[in-house]
Amino acid sequence: xxxxxxxxxxxxxxxxxxxxxxxxxxxxxxxxxxxxxxxxxxxxxxxxxxxxxxxxxxxxxxxxxxxxxxxxxxxxxxxxxxxxxxxxxxxxxxxxxxxxxxxxxxxxxxxxxxxxxxxxxxxxxxxxxxxxxxxxxxxxxxxxxxxxxxxxxxxxxxxxxxxxxxxxxxxxxxxxxxxxxxxxxxxxxxxxxxxxxxx
Numbered sequence: 001x002x003x004x005x006x007x008x009x010x011x012x013x014x015x016x017x018x019x020x021x022x023x024x025x026x027x028x029x030x031x032x033x034x035x036x037x038x039x040x041x042x043x044x045x046x047x048x049x050x051x052x053x054x055x056x057x058x059x060x061x062x063x064x065x066x067x068x069x070x071x072x073x074x075x076x077x078x079x080x081x082x083x084x085x086x087x088x089x090x091x092x093x094x095x096x097x098x099x100x101x102x103x104x105x106x107x108x109x110x111x112x113x114x115x116x117x118x119x120x121x122x123x124x125x126x127x128x129x130x131x132x133x134x135x136x137x138x139x140x141x142x143x144x145x146x147x148x149x150x151x152x153x154x155x156x157x158x159x160x161x162x163x164x165x166x167x168x169x170x171x172x173x174x175x176x177x178x179x180x181x182x183x184x185x186x187x188x189x190x191x192x193x194x195x196x197x198x199x
Contacts, residue, residue, distance in 0.1 A: 051162020063108040092117040147193040
């Protein structure tokens, strides 16, 4: 009986050793795979799709769930069924323009999304901090207007794809605006920049 117990214990011990070796090998293989496979830079939460979405915020969707998720905006301006809501986090800024069809719907829909964050990028890795030359490789840029913010001058370039770019005097993108293709992007800037002038 004691002999049988010793055999069982010996087999169990050997099995444990083999299991540990297997674990070590698979752990080393996983580490090699992680080194060999670079982590994706963009995720659905940081992806820009022109004319459609910025991260998880989708154009023309109900604004209420977004408001619940983001919380109370730092700046809000509303009137005549239209509203401009802005959230600030350091230098990052997110502005969402909404519109309510009075008498038709009892909620607002997202009509434009503006971001000054470097975290959001298009499929071609374009966004805030991209140079105007990089933008021109993928988009036909049409000057739409100019404005001044905190003493700095910017030109808004619109495209036919539902994305516009705010470019500073150093020819670097400072902000991105997403809008539906049938919308005029200049109209959103009149609401927040009194100095905005159409070009």
